[in-house]
């Protein structure tokens with residue numbers, strides 16, 4: 167089952183999984199416009215009708231054809247908060263080619279999520295020099311990927327297990 171997401175301006179924006187729609191509602195990024203009361207999603211503490219149509223509370227400028235502006239937050243979201251060198255929990259941004267050596271400071275292709283130890287170990291060196299291997303290839307989010315980032319990939323990762331089970335069952 168899928169849910170239609172409307173922009174704050176009521177224009178259709180995307181079709182997402184019910185689970186992502188529920189997250190948007192629970193994180194107060196969206197409100198339900200139409201819901202199926204006969205197919206509630208249950209948890210031990212609360213019950214929600216299955217969202218059929220949700221509407222975002224904040225207007226999202228959809229970068230379908232445009233580039234998504236670079237941001238630290240965007241890089242962390244793109245890389246799902248996983249360190250590009252060890253796959254541990256990342257809270258920092260590493261410049262693959264250090265800025266001090268001519269690397270692009272605000273470019274999607276030169277930045278990856280990194281944990282503090284890897285970032286400190288790498289310091290002002292290239293991955294090769296630091297004997298670190300990039301586990302991912304940095305890319306520039308476009309089209310659908312940009313839209314997914316705009317409506318919150320990180321929220322999906324913090325989704326409670328009971329919601330995942332409900333979504334799988336639905």
Ligand SMILES: [Zn+2]
Nearest residue numbers: 249252281284
């Ligand atoms: Zn790491």
